[in-house]
Amino acid sequence: MEKKFTYLNSTIHYRILGQGKPVILLHGFGEDSHIWDEQINYLQNYFLLIVPDLPGSGKSEILNDQSGVWSLESGVEIETQNSKFNTQNYPSIADFADCIYALLKNENIESIDMLGHSMGGYITLAFYEKYPEMLTGFGLIHSSAFEDSAERKIAREKSVKLVNAYDSHSFLKNTIPILFGAAYKKHNQEKINSLIEAAKNFSKAALVQYLWAMRNRPDRTAVLKSNPLPILFVMGTEDVAAPLEDLLQQIHLPVDSYIHVLQDIGHMGMWEATTAMNQLMQDFINRIKK
Numbered sequence: 348m349e350k351k352f353t354y355l356n357s358t359i360h361y362r363i364l365g366q367g368k369p370v371i372l373l374h375g376f377g378e379d380s381h382i383w384d385e386q387i388n389y390l391q392n393y394f395l396l397i398v399p400d401l402p403g404s405g406k407s408e409i410l411n412d413q414s415g416v417w418s419l420e421s422g423v424e425i426e427t428q429n430s431k432f433n434t435q436n437y438p439s440i441a442d443f444a445d446c447i448y449a450l451l452k453n454e455n456i457e458s459i460d461m462l463g464h465s466m467g468g469y470i471t472l473a474f475y476e477k478y479p480e481m482l483t484g485f486g487l488i489h490s491s492a493f494e495d496s497a498e499r500k501i502a503r504e505k506s507v508k509l510v511n512a513y514d515s516h517s518f519l520k521n522t523i524p525i526l527f528g529a530a531y532k533k534h535n536q537e538k539i540n541s542l543i544e545a546a547k548n549f550s551k552a553a554l555v556q557y558l559w560a561m562r563n564r565p566d567r568t569a570v571l572k573s574n575p576l577p578i579l580f581v582m583g584t585e586d587v588a589a590p591l592e593d594l595l596q597q598i599h600l601p602v603d604s605y606i607h608v609l610q611d612i613g614h615m616g617m618w619e620a621t622t623a624m625n626q627l628m629q630d631f632i633n634r635i636k637k
Contacts, residue, residue: 368394370394484632
């Protein structure tokens, strides 16, 4: 079932499928909710799935507050396709978490398991930081609690300039293939091309919002440290966006970690190792008490 609701000035779209224990799946940067389709086809037989298009992705409108302006950290003035903005005009990762909170309240969901891929994992950590009572367990799928390194922050800033100098599709066309492991790229170029084709739907403004939100996010390892909830970590040995060596520094922080290292897999385990991902997600959710 496809649904939508209004959050501040934005229409947010999401899907609800299956029945049973509620689980929400959050996609990452340069994706929409369809990145989870293989997992949805499997997991809807066991759980109630809530799968949103994050603001600015898929059918969801870009995130704005009531005035259309965000008053956050100050920063460098940049140009989008239609106007100039300052980085203070962009939402934070925590603001995206607030949107997910509003979505769950719209569905009268009081507690849920949350699994986030990449940027969706950043949102998951921010969500727990603000609304810990709502989560019964959560998962970081190719995602990290670390803030961006100084070098990565510079790379994000360069990415903003590239998006504005060219267009969102040209930017994602060059970045999406990097996310996959070598074996998958060799044998599945057509599928990767389909993801690149879907990237045509992203506006410059949406990508710039995401890039600034990721660049400015704080370190959230404190969310993991001594956390009593079951927490899932999924890592790929060929992941260049969420390197294995970084994630291995975090897996010991929670009290109850479930750790899965996918061999010869990059940043997109949902596609690269579909069967393994489906099974480990099901097993993890089944271990979490309601």
